[in-house]
Amino acid sequence: xxxxxxxxxxxxxxxxxxxLGGLAVFTLSVxxxxxxxxFRFRRFVDEVFDAGVLSLSIVCLSGFAVGAVLGLQGYxxxxxxxxxxxxxxxxxxxLVRELGPVLTALLVIxxxxxxxxxxxxTMVTTEQLDGLRMMSIDPIDFVVGPKALALLVVMPLLAALxxxxxxxxxxxxxxxxxxxxxxxxxxxxxxxxxxxxxxxPSFSKALVFGALVGFIATYRxxxxxxxxxxxxxxxxxxxxxxxxxxxxxxxxxxxxxxx
Amino acid sequence: MSxxxxxxxxxxxxxxxxxxxxxxxxxxxxxxxxxxxxxxVLGGSGCGKSTLMRxxxxxxxxxxxxxxxxxxxxxxxxNRRLFSVRERIGMLFQGGALLDSMTVFDNVALPLREHxxxxxxxxxxxxxxxxxxxxxxxxxxxxxxELSGGMNRRAALARAIVTDxxxxxVDEPFSGLDPINVRRIEAxxxxxxxxxxxxxxxxxxxxxxxxxxxxxxxxxxxxRAISGTPEALxxxxxxxxxxxxxxxxxxxxxxxxxxxxxFPVAGGAA
Ligand SMILES: Nc1ncnc2c1ncn2[C@@H]1O[C@H](COP(=O)(O)OP(=O)(O)OP(=O)(O)O)[C@@H](O)[C@H]1O
Ligand SMILES: [Mg+2]
Numbered sequence: 001x002x003x004x005x006x007x008x009x010x011x012x013x014x015x016x017x018x019x020l021g022g023l024a025v026f027t028l029s030v031x032x033x034x035x036x037x038x039f040r041f042r043r044f045v046d047e048v049f050d051a052g053v054l055s056l057s058i059v060c061l062s063g064f065a066v067g068a069v070l071g072l073q074g075y076x077x078x079x080x081x082x083x084x085x086x087x088x089x090x091x092x093x094x095l096v097r098e099l100g101p102v103l104t105a106l107l108v109i110x111x112x113x114x115x116x117x118x119x120x121x122t123m124v125t126t127e128q129l130d131g132l133r134m135m136s137i138d139p140i141d142f143v144v145g146p147k148a149l150a151l152l153v154v155m156p157l158l159a160a161l162x163x164x165x166x167x168x169x170x171x172x173x174x175x176x177x178x179x180x181x182x183x184x185x186x187x188x189x190x191x192x193x194x195x196x197x198x199x200x201p202s203f204s205k206a207l208v209f210g211a212l213v214g215f216i217a218t219y220r221x222x223x224x225x226x227x228x229x230x231x232x233x234x235x236x237x238x239x240x241x242x243x244x245x246x247x248x249x250x251x252x253x254x255x256x257x258x259x
Numbered sequence: 260m261s262x263x264x265x266x267x268x269x270x271x272x273x274x275x276x277x278x279x280x281x282x283x284x285x286x287x288x289x290x291x292x293x294x295x296x297x298x299x300v301l302g303g304s305g306c307g308k309s310t311l312m313r314x315x316x317x318x319x320x321x322x323x324x325x326x327x328x329x330x331x332x333x334x335x336x337x338n339r340r341l342f343s344v345r346e347r348i349g350m351l352f353q354g355g356a357l358l359d360s361m362t363v364f365d366n367v368a369l370p371l372r373e374h375x376x377x378x379x380x381x382x383x384x385x386x387x388x389x390x391x392x393x394x395x396x397x398x399x400x401x402x403x404x405e406l407s408g409g410m411n412r413r414a415a416l417a418r419a420i421v422t423d424x425x426x427x428x429v430d431e432p433f434s435g436l437d438p439i440n441v442r443r444i445e446a447x448x449x450x451x452x453x454x455x456x457x458x459x460x461x462x463x464x465x466x467x468x469x470x471x472x473x474x475x476x477x478x479x480x481x482x483r484a485i486s487g488t489p490e491a492l493x494x495x496x497x498x499x500x501x502x503x504x505x506x507x508x509x510x511x512x513x514x515x516x517x518x519x520x521x522f523p524v525a526g527g528a529a
Binding site for chain 2: 131
């Protein structure tokens with residue numbers, strides 16, 4: 001359909017608003033299933049396990065690599081000012097406040113988020129969700145809710161894991177490789193990071209990202225067209241939308257609350 | 260052929276119009292499925308048989324017209340209330356629609372685990388019984404992807420009937436089955452109907468088995484339905500019905516020799 005430019009923008013933004021409205025209604029009904037019986041605790045645990053297992057190795061490995069790079073760069077920069085004793089603080093602060101939650105979110109989107117979207121979209125295509133409806137089982141309850149909530153819950157855990165491995169990577173590089181004193185690294189780390197100002201906000205950020213990824217991935221899967229192009233659109237759409245949303249929200253959260 | 264007066268329809272559609280994409284699939288479809296009888300829905304591929312099934316399940320809503328299930332108009336019912344109506348319906352989807360993340364056994368057990376108060380050992384016994392009935396006692400622990408198309412659909416049939424719902428809708432139960440399994444499934448459906456008085460709606464291309472089992476035939480053409488008894492259908496002088504019956508006759512009764520005559524090259528190997 002060829003439309004004049006202005007009309008096209010109007011059409012696009014109307015679609016966007018439609019989507020936002022749809023996502024809001026969808027999110028409410030998913031949240032509802034968390035508080036109204038029947039509770040699908042077993043399915044939730046299974047999904048947590050699936051999402052966690054899918055992302056575990058890449059989160060650990062990437063965390064380690066990012067920490068190592070930070071150690072290297074941090075040492076290189078700080079040594080010019082004779083401040084290399086603060087490598088621990090620098091690695092720790094950038095990881096806990098920013099890189100840990102954001103990079104974990106991007107990794108989880110690529111791995112578990114896209115998988116969740118593709119799986120739900122496939123279930124739409126093969127009428128599995130309709131099959132559930134005909135058994136008087138609400139697919140939001142049975143399939144979507146557990147997946148969305150699992151992504152929400154695993155995100156902070158994986159972010160914590162990412163940060164731990166990154167701190168370890170930074171330690172290895174700056175202490176083992178560059179000869180910084182191990183005690184110095186940890187002392188600087190310990191003095192820079194506080195529970196209330198750094199760890200709690202980091203955890204909250206990861207939780208927000210988890211919610212974004214969980215709801216966007218399941219929404220895209222649930223509303224996909226029942227065709228193979230529908231499945232692929234849901235998958236790529238999840239990766240793009242969720243990544244952009246995570247980065248935007250990261251800015252907003254940081255600007256508003258200074259974390 | 261017309262609706263016989265005084266018959267109680269367990270499921271009825273009245274003046275249903277439905278557009279899917281750009282196509283007007285149903286144009287004033289009116290038909291009914293009497294309580295405790297076997298109705299067979301016949302019609303060419305793409306005439307809207309599966310669409311009819313989805314309408315009765317409330318999965319697709321009509322553009323206009325009324326869909327009545329157990330006396331209730333479901334065409335504008337809220338989703339929440341639809342779930343309680345659906346407890347009366349068992350449905351076999353054309354594609355099976357088994358959950359691919361669960362074994363066949365768990366798939367068949369799912370409706371019982373969700374909606375019955377049976378203890379686990381009773382559930383296992385019941386599921387095993389149903390798997391035997393559809394000839395799949397060996398494959399309970401396999402996943403749907405490990406089954407053939409015909410096995411998949413038989414497992415899905417077991418799932419559709421495991422709770423003994425009062426209305427059973429089966430979409431193409433015979434397609435992709437060998438003659439022995441066609442007989443087996445046909446016998447199973449007839450037995451369900453006779454023993455439990457289940458209202459059965461079957462779509463089929465398979466004219467021979469349809470005529471054997473049907474109490475009533477709904478013939479879909481041009482987005483509408485012509486219904487009546489199998490005898491009435493066979494004697495119908497409606498040209499579209501006659502054309503369908505003739506085509507089917509050509510397929511099933513033409514003898515093999517005639518075909519090898521028609522295709523000497525292909526038949527030469529035999
Ligand atoms: N999702 C859809 N979007 C657009 N059109 C559709 C869709 N699904 C089905 N149709 C159209 O609706 C018509 C009826 O489809 P339906 O699946 O009900 O046919 P059917 O009678 O079950 O055919 P078959 O015997 O091959 O199973 C078809 O002509 C098809 O083109
Ligand atoms: Mg069909």
